[in-house]
Amino acid sequence: MANSVSPLHTSYVAGHHGPEGKIGVTLEEIEDFAMVQFSAWPNTLARTGTEAARIAGCATAASPGEAVLGKIGTLLRVEPLKWWLVAPAGSLSETPVLAPEDGAILDLLQSRVWIRVGGPKAEVLLNHFLPIDLRAAAFPSGTVASTGFHHVGVTLWRDQTGLNLLLPRSFAVSLWDLLCESALQYGLEVIQPER
Numbered sequence: 001m002a003n004s005v006s007p008l009h010t011s012y013v014a015g016h017h018g019p020e021g022k023i024g025v026t027l028e029e030i031e032d033f034a035m036v037q038f039s040a041w042p043n044t045l046a047r048t049g050t051e052a053a054r055i056a057g058c059a060t061a062a063s064p065g066e067a068v069l070g071k072i073g074t075l076l077r078v079e080p081l082k083w084w085l086v087a088p089a090g091s092l093s094e095t096p097v098l099a100p101e102d103g104a105i106l107d108l109l110q111s112r113v114w115i116r117v118g119g120p121k122a123e124v125l126l127n128h129f130l131p132i133d134l135r136a137a138a139f140p141s142g143t144v145a146s147t148g149f150h151h152v153g154v155t156l157w158r159d160q161t162g163l164n165l166l167l168p169r170s171f172a173v174s175l176w177d178l179l180c181e182s183a184l185q186y187g188l189e190v191i192q193p194e195r
Contacts, residue, residue, distance in 0.1 A: 006031055006193070007172045008113060014192035017184055024121030024186025027179060030114040031193045032089035034073070035166075036096060040081045040103040048103040052083045055096045067144040067157040076144045078155055084108065086166070112155075113172035115179070118162035121186040126163060128182050130156065134163070149175055 008029050016023065040048030049061030057071025062083060067076045073087025085092075095107050117126060123134040129149045133139060136158075144157035152175060155166040167175050180188060 006113065007169055008176055011173050011176055012180070012190050014190050017180070017188040017190065019185075019187050022187030023189045024119050025125050025183040026116075026118040026122075026189045026191055027176075027183065028116045028118070028191035029193045030116055030164075033109070033114055034085070034087045034089055034092045035108040035112060036085045036087075036092065037106040037108050038083045038085065038096075038098065038103060039106070041101075042081065044102045045081060048098065049083065051096075051098060051102070052085065055092075056085050056087070062144070065144055067142050067159065069142075069159065074157070074159065076155065076157055078144065078146055084155070084166075086114070111169055112166045113169055113176075115165045115167060115176070116162055117165060117179070119186075119189070121183075122163050125179065125183050125186065126156070126165075129178065130154075132156070134158075150178060 006029060038048055038052040052075060053061040053070070056073055056075040058068045058075050060068070062068040062075045062077035064077050064080060067074050072091050073085050076084045076086065078084050096105055098105050126134055130147050132145055132147055139158055141158050141160055144155065146153065146155050152168060152171045157164050
């Protein structure tokens with residue numbers, strides 16, 4: 001699976017922005033990753049989930065609203081009949097295959113941009129835009145949600161490193177600009193992606 005060129009390359013400036021000496025939010029684009037969707041039919045849900053978990057290296061498939069970290073990557077249950085596998089680039093040598101009677105697999109890499117949001121004000125920043133209670137008690141590590149960000153459907157999950165957003169590629173620049181502009185008040189650190 002080939003990685004695409006990020007639409008954000010001309011939109012971000014690495015470094016500190018906002019009040020001097022204050023970093024409330026960090027934003028980082030994760031560029032090198034693989035992303036595959038597993039879709040089950042209603043009568044093959046368990047079988048497709050088991051196969052998705054096997055490929056991700058998870059003990060079990062993620063339940064609705066859950067993100068499970070496996071040996072290969074993170075398996076997100078984004079819809080009742082769908083899982084997304086988000087993994088480091090190169091961890092999947094080729095797109096996995098399902099028998100047509102079991103479900104369908106789709107390579108989604110070209111459709112999404114991955115942004116990691118961190119820092120002590122990450123939840124506050126995201127709550128400017130997302131209608132979700134992001135406090136750790138309500139949205140703990142291993143939780144995933146599909147929601148709206150400025151009228152655009154996005155996927156959010158929390159892992160041990162912080163909050164992660166998967167943005168549709170065609171809206172990534174405008175949503176990135178909104179995040180950066182709003183984060184300035186808290187002190188923003190934009191982390192340069194590794195290339």
